[in-house]
Amino acid sequence: MNVKERIIERLDDIHDPQLLEELLNAVNLEHEIEHIDQLSDPEKAAIDEGISEADAGNLHSNSEASQLVKEWLKK
Structure with a gap:
């Protein structure tokens, strides 16, 4: 057995x-x-959008990102 x-x-x-x-x-x-590697199409699209934004130079510093996350979590 x-x-x-x-x-x-x-x-x-x-x-x-x-x-x-x-x-x-x-x-x-x-x-x-x-099964973590099995992303949905919307998840894949969001990742692709983030990569495109980063490639275009639309980035935030670590402190800016932390502040954005804090604001988002308050919603």
């Missing part, structure tokens, strides 16, 4: 909802990490 099969077998014996939630969070995180 491989590790995955042993985990699945043991999951049936776990009845603690908090532990099950933590396990699900760990599995979801691993899934996200494995």
Whole structure:
């Protein structure tokens, strides 16, 4: 029996909802990490736009960017 099969077998014996939630969070995180390179078309377009802006010289200093982020988070 491989590790995955042993985990699945043991999951049936776990009845603690908090532990099950933590396990699900760990599995979801691993899934996200494995698929992080799969960007949506809008995400790809936003990245391309940012690269174009940078190539055109439309840049902000680190302190300016930090201030913009702070203002954006207040919205």
